[in-house]
Amino acid sequence: MTECGLYLHIPFCERRCTYCDFYSNVSDDETRQAYVDMLCSEIEGTAKRFSDAEIGTIYVGGGTPSLLTMEQLDRIFSTVYKCFSVHSKETTIEVNPNSSKNIDLYPQLGIDRISFGVQSLQEKTLRLLGRLHTAQEAIEALERATRYFQNISGDLIIGIEKDDDIRASVEGLAPFVTHISGYILTIPPKTEIARMVKTKELILATDDESADQYDLLYEVCKEYGFYRYETSNFAKLGYEGKHNGSYWTLKPYLGLGASAHSYYNGIRFFDTPDCKQYLKGIHTGNKKEKTERSFSKDAEKTEMIMLALRTTRGLVISEYNKRFHADFLREYRRGIDAVKKYIAVRKDRLYILPQYFSVQNTIITSILTD
Amino acid sequence: MNERQKHIRNFCIVAHIDHGKSTLADRIMEKTGQVSERDMKEQLLDSMDIERERGITIKLTPVRMFYKYKGEEYIFNLIDTPGHVDFTYEVSRSLAACEGAILIVDATQGVEAQTLTNVYLAIDNDLEILPVINKIDLPSAEPDKVIDEIEDVIGIEAHSAPLISAKEGIHIEQVLDGIIERLPAPEGDENAPLKALIFDSLYDSYKGAICNIRVVDGTVKTGDRIRFMSNGKEFDVTEVGVFAPQMQPVDCLRAGDVGYLCASIKNVKDTSVGDTITNVENPTQAPLKGYKKVQPMVFAGVFPADGSKYNDVRDALEKLNLNDASLVFEPENSVALGFGFRCGFLGLLHMEIIEERLEREFDLDLITTAPSVSYIVTKTDGETMIVDNPSKLPQATEVEKIEEPIVRAHVYVPPEYVGAVMELCQNKRGVFIDMSYLDKRRVRIEYRIPLSEIVYDFFDNLKSKTRGYASLDYELDGYNADDLVKLDILLNGDVCDALSIIVHREQAYARGRAIAEKLKDVIPRQLFEIPVQAAIGNKVIARETVKALRKDVLAKCYGGDITRKKKLLEKQKEGKKRMRQIGNVQIPSEAFMSILKFDNP
Numbered sequence: 001m002t003e004c005g006l007y008l009h010i011p012f013c014e015r016r017c018t019y020c021d022f023y024s025n026v027s028d029d030e031t032r033q034a035y036v037d038m039l040c041s042e043i044e045g046t047a048k049r050f051s052d053a054e055i056g057t058i059y060v061g062g063g064t065p066s067l068l069t070m071e072q073l074d075r076i077f078s079t080v081y082k083c084f085s086v087h088s089k090e091t092t093i094e095v096n097p098n099s100s101k102n103i104d105l106y107p108q109l110g111i112d113r114i115s116f117g118v119q120s121l122q123e124k125t126l127r128l129l130g131r132l133h134t135a136q137e138a139i140e141a142l143e144r145a146t147r148y149f150q151n152i153s154g155d156l157i158i159g160i161e162k163d164d165d166i167r168a169s170v171e172g173l174a175p176f177v178t179h180i181s182g183y184i185l186t187i188p189p190k191t192e193i194a195r196m197v198k199t200k201e202l203i204l205a206t207d208d209e210s211a212d213q214y215d216l217l218y219e220v221c222k223e224y225g226f227y228r229y230e231t232s233n234f235a236k237l238g239y240e241g242k243h244n245g246s247y248w249t250l251k252p253y254l255g256l257g258a259s260a261h262s263y264y265n266g267i268r269f270f271d272t273p274d275c276k277q278y279l280k281g282i283h284t285g286n287k288k289e290k291t292e293r294s295f296s297k298d299a300e301k302t303e304m305i306m307l308a309l310r311t312t313r314g315l316v317i318s319e320y321n322k323r324f325h326a327d328f329l330r331e332y333r334r335g336i337d338a339v340k341k342y343i344a345v346r347k348d349r350l351y352i353l354p355q356y357f358s359v360q361n362t363i364i365t366s367i368l369t370d
Numbered sequence: 371m372n373e374r375q376k377h378i379r380n381f382c383i384v385a386h387i388d389h390g391k392s393t394l395a396d397r398i399m400e401k402t403g404q405v406s407e408r409d410m411k412e413q414l415l416d417s418m419d420i421e422r423e424r425g426i427t428i429k430l431t432p433v434r435m436f437y438k439y440k441g442e443e444y445i446f447n448l449i450d451t452p453g454h455v456d457f458t459y460e461v462s463r464s465l466a467a468c469e470g471a472i473l474i475v476d477a478t479q480g481v482e483a484q485t486l487t488n489v490y491l492a493i494d495n496d497l498e499i500l501p502v503i504n505k506i507d508l509p510s511a512e513p514d515k516v517i518d519e520i521e522d523v524i525g526i527e528a529h530s531a532p533l534i535s536a537k538e539g540i541h542i543e544q545v546l547d548g549i550i551e552r553l554p555a556p557e558g559d560e561n562a563p564l565k566a567l568i569f570d571s572l573y574d575s576y577k578g579a580i581c582n583i584r585v586v587d588g589t590v591k592t593g594d595r596i597r598f599m600s601n602g603k604e605f606d607v608t609e610v611g612v613f614a615p616q617m618q619p620v621d622c623l624r625a626g627d628v629g630y631l632c633a634s635i636k637n638v639k640d641t642s643v644g645d646t647i648t649n650v651e652n653p654t655q656a657p658l659k660g661y662k663k664v665q666p667m668v669f670a671g672v673f674p675a676d677g678s679k680y681n682d683v684r685d686a687l688e689k690l691n692l693n694d695a696s697l698v699f700e701p702e703n704s705v706a707l708g709f710g711f712r713c714g715f716l717g718l719l720h721m722e723i724i725e726e727r728l729e730r731e732f733d734l735d736l737i738t739t740a741p742s743v744s745y746i747v748t749k750t751d752g753e754t755m756i757v758d759n760p761s762k763l764p765q766a767t768e769v770e771k772i773e774e775p776i777v778r779a780h781v782y783v784p785p786e787y788v789g790a791v792m793e794l795c796q797n798k799r800g801v802f803i804d805m806s807y808l809d810k811r812r813v814r815i816e817y818r819i820p821l822s823e824i825v826y827d828f829f830d831n832l833k834s835k836t837r838g839y840a841s842l843d844y845e846l847d848g849y850n851a852d853d854l855v856k857l858d859i860l861l862n863g864d865v866c867d868a869l870s871i872i873v874h875r876e877q878a879y880a881r882g883r884a885i886a887e888k889l890k891d892v893i894p895r896q897l898f899e900i901p902v903q904a905a906i907g908n909k910v911i912a913r914e915t916v917k918a919l920r921k922d923v924l925a926k927c928y929g930g931d932i933t934r935k936k937k938l939l940e941k942q943k944e945g946k947k948r949m950r951q952i953g954n955v956q957i958p959s960e961a962f963m964s965i966l967k968f969d970n971p
Contacts, residue, residue, distance in 0.1 A: 007930055184921070211920030247930050261931045270931070306939055307932065338954065342897060361922040362897055365942045 001054040001085065004264065005246040008039065008058070008076065009257030010065040011275055014099065018130035018196065019157070021188035022063075022259075025275055034279050035257075036072045040079040041281070042256050042271075047083035050264060053254060055084045057243035058091040058110075064117075066095040070102055077109040090242040092153075097141035098133040104148050113151040115181075116142060120157060121172040125164055128202060129157065130192065135172070142176035151239060153179035158217055159210030160185050161203065166216045174224040178239035182217045183232050184210050184358075211358050218354070231310045231357055248307045250300075266300070297324065305332075306364050314344075314351025335367035343367075375626040376555045380447045380584065381500075382464055384492055385474035386482035386841075390504040393536040394474055394545070395433075395448060399615075401542050402435035402446065432570075432582055432628055433615040439550045446549065447613075447628035449569065451488070457716060458845065459664055460570070460696075462491050463644045466660055467569040467584035467628060470498040470553025472545065473520075477503045477511035477533070480519050480811070482782065482841050489524055495660075500552045501528045502545055507535040523808045556626030564588035564596070564649040566623075566631070567658050571641035573692035577609065579635035580617075583647060584628050586658060591622040595650040596633060599657040603640050604650055605633035639695050664696045666714025667775070667846065668721055668741045668825055669758035671702050671868060672728070673710030675735035675948060675959045680709045686732035687711060690724060697724055702759065706868040706952045707737055707962070712759055715741075718825060737950070737959045739868045743821045746773040746849055761867040763856045766907050772854040772872070775821040777844040778803070785813050787836040794835055798823035799852070799874060818847060822872070857882055859889065859965075860903040860910075864953035868962055875906075882912040885965045890914040892961045900955055 012027045012035075013020075025031075047053070058080065065073070073093075080086060092113040095103060103114060120126050121135040133141075145152050154173040158166055173180060187194050187204070196202040205213065218228055226234035230248060233241060246253050255262045259273035272278050301324060308315035320328045329336065329345070336343070342356040342363050352360055385391040435446040451464045465471065471492040475481060492499060501520050503513045513533050520528040532544035558565075570582040583590075590596065594607045609632040611619040623629045635641060643664070646657035674683050687699050697720075702712040715721040721741060728734050744758040748770045757763050763772075779800070781791050785807070792802070792815065800817035807813055819828070824844060832840050857878050859869035869889075873881050882904025889902045893916050904912040922942075949956040 005930075207921045208917075214921065247932065253930050255930055259931075261933075263930060268932075302939070303932065303936070306935065339897070356897070358921040359897055359919050361938060361942055362919060365939060365946060368939075369943055369946055 002050075002052050002252055002264075003054050003056045004050075005057045005059065005243045005251065005253035006055045006080065006084070007243070007253060007255040007257075007260055007262075008043075008060045008065075008080075009255065009260040009271075010060060010062040010068060011035075011258050012062065012067050013064045014067065014096075014132055015130065016192075018128065018192035019185060019187070021191050025063075031275075031279075032068065032072065035275070036068065036075060038279055038281060039257050040075060043076070043079045044083050046254060046256060050254065053084060053252075053264075055080070055086040056089055057246065058086070058088050059243040060093040060111075061115075062094055064096050064099055065093050066099040066102065070105055073102075073106075073109055081110070090151075092241075092243060095141075095145075096131075096133065097138040100141045100145065103145055107148055112149065113153065114145050114149050115153040115179075116145070116155065116177075118142070118154045118156060118169075118173060120160075120164070121169040122165055125157075125160055128160060128193075128196070139172060139176075142173070146176050150178070152177045153181060153241070156180060156182045156217070157185050158182055158213040159205050162205040162209040164205070164213065166213050167220050170217065170220040170224065174226075179233070179235040179241060180221055180226050181233050182214075182221075184214055214358050215355075218357075227312075228354070228357070229312050231360065248311050250304050250307065300324075301326075302368060305368065309350075309352055309360060309364050309367075312351060312354070314349045316348055317345075317350060318348050332367050335370040338370040339363045339366045371555060371557055372560070374624070375558070375560075377442065377444045378447070378556055378626045379444060379470065379549050379553050380449065380468045380556055380626070380628055381470040381472060381549060381553055382449045382451050382468045382492075382497075383472045383474060384451065384485065384488035386476070386479070386485040389474050389476040389479065389482075389485070390536045391450075391474055394472070394502070394504065394534075394542075395450065397536050397539055397542045398446070398448065398546065399433060399435060400539075401546060402437045431615070432613045434612045434628065437546055437550070439547065444550055449628065457720070458491070458843075459662065460643055461488060462495065462660065463567070463569045465492050465495040465497055466644075466658070467567055468495075468497055469556055470500060470549070472549070473499050473501045473524075473526075474504050474536075475501065475516050475520060477505045477513045477516050478508050480512075480516050481523050481808070486523070486780075486782070498553050499524075499526050500545075500548045501526060501531040502548075503528075503531050503533045504536055506533045507538050507540060519809055523812075558585070558587045558625035560587070560589055560625040562587040562625070563652045563654040564590055564594075564647065565654045565658060566590060566647040568641055568643055568645045568647065570643060571638055571695070573638045574632075577632040577634075579632075579638040579641045579692075581631045581633075581635075581641045581647070582628075583623070583631050585623045585625050587625050587654065588649065588652075589622050589624045590631060590647070590649070596631075596647050597650050597653065598640060598642075599646040599648055600642055600661055600663075601640060601645075605635055607631060607633045638692050642695065664716065666696070666698050667717055667743065667821060668715045669744060670713060670715070670721060670741040671704060671707065671710055671737075671739035671759070672699070672713050672725070673702075673704065673707040673737045673739075673868075675737050677708045679734060682732065683711065683728070683734060683736070686728050686734060687713070689732075690727060694724075696720070704739075704761070704868045706866045706950055706957070707739070708950075710737075714744075714758065718829075735959075737868075737962050739962050740871055740965055741825050742872065743775050743825060745775075745854070745872060747771075748773075757872075760856055760870040760872045763870075763872060766855065771851045773849040773851045774854060774872075776818050776847050776850050777821050777824060778847040779817050779819050779824065779842060779844040781815045781817070781832065781840050781842050782808070783813055783815065783836055783840040784811055787839060788813050788815065790835040791815055791832065791840060794828070794831055795819060798828055819844075820850070820852070820874075821846070855906045857885075858905045859885060860901070860905055861889075861893075861952050861955045861957065862898075862900045863903075864955070866952045866957070869965060871965075878904075878906055879911050882906075886912040886914040888964055889961060890916055892964050893955070893957055895919040896956060898954075 011025055091111045092115050093111050094115045096117045118138045119129055154177045156169055197204050221234040228234050229240045252264045258275050258278040261270040317328050343352050383391050432449045437444050449464050451461045506513055517528045532541050534541040565587040566583040566585045568581045572580050574580050592607050597604045609619050610623045611617050612629040644661040648654045691697050696716050698714040699711040702710050747757050748754045749768050750770045783791050795817040798819055800819040803816040805815045853875045854872055855875050857871050857873050858865045886902045886904050899918045900916040902914045903910045948959050
């Protein structure tokens with residue numbers, strides 16, 4: 001058996017957020033139902049194709065999965081449990097504070113972790129991001145979630161405006177969550193927020209100000225007992241995200257639904273990002289649309305290094321050496337030497353020093369190319 | 371002079387840029403039926419893209435034509451001349467191959483700096499001048515005024531000058547008749563020992579170096595053993611011919627003829643422009659006057675942006691060198707830029723042309739360092755050395771004196787800008803020589819100015835301070851010692867050799883500050899803070915800081931989609947390839963050229 005993660009993508013939202021260029025749609029009931037049907041048949045097909053897969057974690061993301069009705073979610077989960085061998089150590093669903101009325105029923109589906117798209121607890125920031133909930137609504141939803149779940153994560157976005165109160169957002173979240181994801185805003189082209197930046201409706205924090213906010217996020221999280229285990233992820237001890245963990249460690253995962261990415265048997269592939277195409281069923285159960293093969297050993301090495309160095313654990317040198325029959329420290333001696341001030345090599349691990357996490361691309365590039 | 375010679379006219383056309391030289395040349399060829407209009411574009415217009423884009427001629431392309439005048443057939447040899455101050459010597463040799471010159475003056479513009487330079491060159495070479503007033507079809511044409519100007523300024527009779535429009539084909543016959551009536555036939559004795567002037571040479575991969583020649587005395591034919599008088603090298607002639615306008619072999623070239631000669635010459639460097647060819651069996655006593663070895667005036671390092679392309683750059687330079695003997699280069703090794711070449715050019719335009727050709731024709735990505743002139747350095751131990759690379763300048767303590775090349779610059783400008791021009795020349799360490807009013811609208815100002823100032827930003831400044839009205843030419847006029855120092859640029863404490871320049875001590879502070887500021891903007895932020903310093907010896911005179919990078923883009927790997935992160939990393943890797951490493955500092959290629967480009971103070 002191959003233990004792997006299962007990701008299910010639900011590409012629907014009540015409204016598109018200003019910063020979002022992930023695959024999501026504002027939809028009607030009919031489309032949603034058709035999508036669920038298609039997803040279920042994809043689950044069936046995939047389970048047949050990868051019959052050796054044993055599901056170790058499940059993650060339902062989006063979009064806004066909590067827009068689906070209980071019946072729809074039930075159908076999806078039932079199909080998963082029916083078709084796959086499932087021994088889930090963690091089953092997460094993403095929820096928006098304003099569409100969280102069914103969360104009391106989620107445990108019945110086997111869901112044991114909620115990831116809240118809070119993004120901020122500042123009203124002004126929430127409006128800039130185009131979120132549909134207020135800070136108060138978010139707090140209320142979080143509070144309610146604690147009655148049914150022990151493991152709750154809250155997302156925050158930083159690096160928006162320079163006077164954004166990061167401390168207040170973390171302090172607001174802290175009593176209710178076991179995990180915080182903090183992302184620095186990137187401005188994807190052609191999004192609403194890109195337009196706002198262009199017209200100066202939004203004066204974006206400078207890179208230095210964003211870096212200050214990231215440092216502050218790190219500090220405040222630490223104060224409240226959330227330690228950073230990955231670039232954007234902070235958790236109470238023992239509450240690190242298990243599903244996402246498989247991304248950084250090159251463990252296999254299957255992603256189903258429009259635009260979902262998979263990594264299985266060393267091959268990366270993904271579904272069409274176009275919902276209409278997806279609904280035509282072209283890819284259902286037969287996800288052969290491999291747009292990205294895994295390719296050369298070198299590319300795989302690059303992936304392993306770049307993903308591992310996102311984590312505070314860093315790269316486990318012996319794992320690398322075993323996987324590639326190589327000697328990591330010798331292979332990248334020059335690059336490692338070039339950035340030796342910014343990294344540490346302790347025992348079997350190489351990791352980026354905490355204060356340099358925000359410049360990791362530069363460091364990783366140096367290791368790989370110098 | 372025999373009958374044959376009486377029916378030959380060898381001439382060139384001199385003009386300011388845009389006054390209509392190429393157009394008139396085309397018209398003359400059309401009228402003599404030399405080429406069909408259709409072929410004209412391909413064959414006659416300047417062949418190199420860069421020339422065409424800049425509207426200037428660099429390579430000389432002679433053409434032979436036939437014209438019937440009063441029932442007799444005449445041979446015209448039109449020798450084209452390059453039109454830029456960088457190529458003055460080559461112009462002078464082309465002129466020496468002619469007996470006459472057509473002087474075109476734009477009826478709307480009058481006499482310009484370049485016109486004068488070339489006319490004086492023509493007069494110096496004893497050429498007869500046929501003035502022609504062009505663009506008379508334009509509403510703003512003032513032919514009478516221009517005729518007076520030619521007579522006043524140049525001192526030649528111009529009242530019988532044909533009034534033409536080359537573009538519209540008006541009065542072109544008057545020009546053709548004028549060529550026969552006013553320009554002399556070539557003299558020279560075809561029975562005397564051979565004396566032929568090389569006025570251009572080019573390389574052909576089958577025929578070897580091809581010399582464009584004017585036979586002054588004697589004859590030359592296939593099979594002759596010839597000698598180049600400047601270097602004594604001997605060759606057997608394999609082919610002689612004329613330009614019809616494509617190369618057409620003939621039996622023999624005689625005194626007065628213009629044509630080409632091939633002799634299995636492997637290296638175009640053996641065929642210097644201005645050299646005299648003679649016959650080995652029956653040599654002439656003395657070579658033609660006026661030969662001089664062309665010296666490069668401006669030097670710069672040329673490096674491949676991608677260090678592994680060194681051999682490609684060398685091959686490309688060698689290929690260009692086949693046709694352009696005035697380009698010189700030797701390997702250079704820079705700490706900052708790795709292996710490349712120190713190249714010498716006739717001037718800045720020549721340098722730009724070579725750079726552009728390397729990039730376009732050979733698809734190379736280059737880093738070029740700031741151009742430098744060639745200094746004569748006398749060391750304290752009495753030894754003198756030529757330094758054309760600032761990084762090769764000895765330690766200040768070992769230097770007794772540094773002499774720099776000085777040019778005599780002539781600026782032609784309307785009277786209202788005299789003050790601005792003089793101020794500029796003064797600021798550029800110029801020494802005033804002379805000023806004269808050519809007419810009410812034009813003043814000629816003469817200064818001695820260090821060549822390095824001209825190379826730096828003089829021309830751009832001149833243009834902006836005179837709203838484009840000024841024109842400039844200059845010639846080398848010896849060397850002067852001055853208080854010159856090497857200005858080094860230190861990045862994170864390490865000297866970046868490719869950024870060093872030699873400047874006058876008084877300008878060092880301003881230049882140092884400007885370069886440091888510029889580099890601060892051009893160098894991307896890195897993991898650590900980078901001091902950018904300008905220093906003379908150990909003394910730091912300017913400092914800026916590139917702050918440490920605080921954040922790079924942290925793409926999230928949402929839903930297992932790591933492609934964004936990978937793309938970012940790939941982009942970063944690509945960007946890095948275009949960087950050069952000085953110590954542990956990454957410098958983008960454009961930094962090396964950017965120190966040259968400043969806004970006018």
